[in-house]
Amino acid sequence: MSLFSKENRETFFSPIWMNNPVTMQVLGICSALAVTVKLEPALVMGLSVTIIVAVANLVVSLLRNTIPNRIRIIVQLVVVAALVTIVSEVLKAFAYDVSVQLSVYVGLIITNCILMGRLEAFAMANGPWESFLDGLGNGFGYAAILVVVAFVRELFSAGTLLGFKVIPDCVYELGYMNNGLMLMPPMALVLLGCIIWFQRAKNPELND
């Protein structure tokens, strides 16, 4: 079987939009609410989750035939926790400012449902390469939603993107104001709802 066969491409691309872990499977909502106030932490968070879910999928898939059935969740959790700790330590050593910004959320990747969901549903039953692609696809799918939500929230709550001012002062002089509601977690949920609405309106076959 070739590395980029139709099935493998499907494994990689489907979670990015048609079977997105956040909008279709409604996983990882908690962190999607927490780290999307600003674009930069959302990007780093998306990247961290992508790396961790891809590598964890790969490791668990390699081990899948040796893992005792009764402690498989614990084994998966240990793999994820070890990876998260390593990523967090590496960020502290080489990207100190970003790690300060993300504070507790890096550690909380352990509790991200996407990870356990993919490990249990996919990596335990598929080969290493497919699992790695599945992890990348789901990570990117998660990151994409985070970035879209963070883009809207930062733009309307602070008038900036990645910390750079994009709404010029003359607009404010005309009476435009930043929307403080965008800072609140519920607005992330409302935006997420809008994305799901858009996705389902575009693809009627997704509706039950």
Place this chain on the structure above:
Amino acid sequence: MNTNSNTYTIVYASVMVVIVAFLLAFVSSSLKDKQNENVELDKKKQILSALNVNMEGADVAQLYSEIVKQEPLLSADGAIKAETGAFAIDSKIENAKPLEQRNLPLFVCQIEGATKYVLPVYGAGLWGPIWGYIALNDDKSTIYGVYFSHAGETPGLGAEIAAEPFQSQFTASPKHITRNGEFTSIAIVKPSKVDESRDYVNGISGGTITSQGVDAMLKDGLGQYVNFLKQ
């Protein structure tokens, strides 16, 4: 092999835990020096930031050694306990001790020929610790600059204490932590409220508990130095 037997499960779990433990210990110890360096550099940046020093593209460690002249430890009665050691003090540990036993760190700095005193403060916000550095002019009352940071306050709300609009209020007009020779601290009030009894700045809308935390932190943190401030 029967992967469901008890022996297999126990051996598997033990081997896995040992491997992971070694891996994490290795990662942690090999990155330790680099991380400590970052933490120290970050602390120096925070202190210089309270002194309104422009660090753009500068060598922070060198700038720090040029500006900070002395790092003595004080006791609560204002006397100098030790000539050095302020930099290594962990405010969290010191705050757990009774006031008489605390080592109070002081940073004596020189900016353009004038002496500035930097006092660290440490307190609690809504979600976790908050801390800061307060730079005073040599009258030991007028605020020259401030720096605040936090471990996990809500972005956009409590976390705004670390942002420029909040901190610039402390220097926009002269603020004094004493009035008529008595220590009053600086009040953090709800926006549009006033505090006649002492100098005040506006708190963060939507970050009330964090703002109250800053208020208490300034009162307690600077209050420890009350005897030094009177000297």
